[in-house]
Amino acid sequence: MLTDQRDGKIYSPAWYSDVAVSHLTLAGKLSHVITSTTFYEVSAEHVRRKYQVGQMPTRNNAKTYEVVPGYFLDEAPY
Numbered sequence: 001m002l003t004d005q006r007d008g009k010i011y012s013p014a015w016y017s018d019v020a021v022s023h024l025t026l027a028g029k030l031s032h033v034i035t036s037t038t039f040y041e042v043s044a045e046h047v048r049r050k051y052q053v054g055q056m057p058t059r060n061n062a063k064t065y066e067v068v069p070g071y072f073l074d075e076a077p078y
Helices: none
Strands: 018-033 039-054 065-068 071-073
Touching: none
Parallel strands: none
Antiparallel strands: 018 039, 065 071
8 A cells, every 4th residue: 555645745844945957968979971881970968957956944933823813823834
């Protein structure tokens, strides 16, 4: 039996972190025929991946939200 733990992770500051992902791929190939039986090929490829992940700001623990008269809560669950 598989259990999915995602429901609890939504209350974690890291679950919805700000992230920027970029990919860059450059490739080139040169083929040169010298004679009908002789040739050479040169190829090069460069792949770059960049990940930038930021942490979410910490939540306010001050009990500032009055949900019912006289009963205040903070920003929980997040």
